[in-house]
Structure formats: C-alpha cells, structure tokens
Amino acid sequence: MRFLDAAEYTADRPWDAVGLAELDTATVRLHWTDQPYVWHVNDDPEVFVVLDGAVDMHYREDGVERVERLTPGRVCLVEPGDAHVARPKPQARVLVVERKGSV
Structure with a gap:
C-alpha cells in the first residue's frame, strides 16, 4: 500500500506530477501547478478531479469560450476533441486519469 497527502504535494515546476498507478492503458497522476497549462485538444478522454x-x-463550446470553476471534489470529463486549458486559482493539486503517454 501507498499513502500520499495530496494537500502537501508540490513539484519543481508547474504541471509536474507524481505517477500513482497504471491501469491497463491509463495512468493516474497527481499534478501540482501554480501556472496555467496551454490550450490543447486531446485524442482520448481525460478525467480531472481537483483535490x-x-x-x-x-x-470552447460552439466557438464560444466558457469557464467552469473546479473546486475540491469537482470532476471534469474532457472528451476527445474538446479544446480546453486549465488555469489554477492560485494553485491546485489535481488528480488526472488519462491514456498512457499523454503529456
């Protein structure tokens, strides 16, 4: 078994992560960040859970930019093809489940 206090995890650079598990073709990682990511589109689904x-x-939905605030316990499923960018306020620890090899 392995235990980790997500609230205490930090990284050397924004969006760095500690790998927690590989499940078949998916990875589970805990990310820390104090900087936004970049606009991007994934080929596969990805799940965000703010811890x-x-x-x-x-x-972007129908060409219109929208914003949804994710707070602890809030889950976001990003479908393949969804253009998105995550911007921490002011910093966050996020559990991300995605296909192996995603960056």
Missing part, C-alpha cells in the same frame, strides 16, 4: 485549491477550466 486541493481551485482550477478554472476554460473550454
């Missing part, structure tokens, strides 16, 4: 802090998830 500590807050993240404003910016996404």
Whole structure:
C-alpha cells in the first residue's frame, strides 16, 4: 500500500506530477501547478478531479469560450476533441486519469 497527502504535494515546476498507478492503458497522476497549462485538444478522454485549491477550466463550446470553476471534489470529463486549458486559482493539486503517454 501507498499513502500520499495530496494537500502537501508540490513539484519543481508547474504541471509536474507524481505517477500513482497504471491501469491497463491509463495512468493516474497527481499534478501540482501554480501556472496555467496551454490550450490543447486531446485524442482520448481525460478525467480531472481537483483535490486541493481551485482550477478554472476554460473550454470552447460552439466557438464560444466558457469557464467552469473546479473546486475540491469537482470532476471534469474532457472528451476527445474538446479544446480546453486549465488555469489554477492560485494553485491546485489535481488528480488526472488519462491514456498512457499523454503529456
């Protein structure tokens, strides 16, 4: 068994992560960040769960930019093809489940 206090995890650089598990073709990682990611589109689904802090998830729907605030316990499923960028407020720890090899 392995135990980790997500609220205490930090990294050397934004969006760095500690790998927690590989499940078949998916990875489970705990990310820490105090900087936004970049706008991007994934080929596969990805699941975000904010464990500590807050993240404003910016996404485009029908050409319009929208924002949803993710707070601890809030889950976001990003479908393949969804343009999005995560922006921490002011920092966050996020559990991300995604295909192996995703960056």
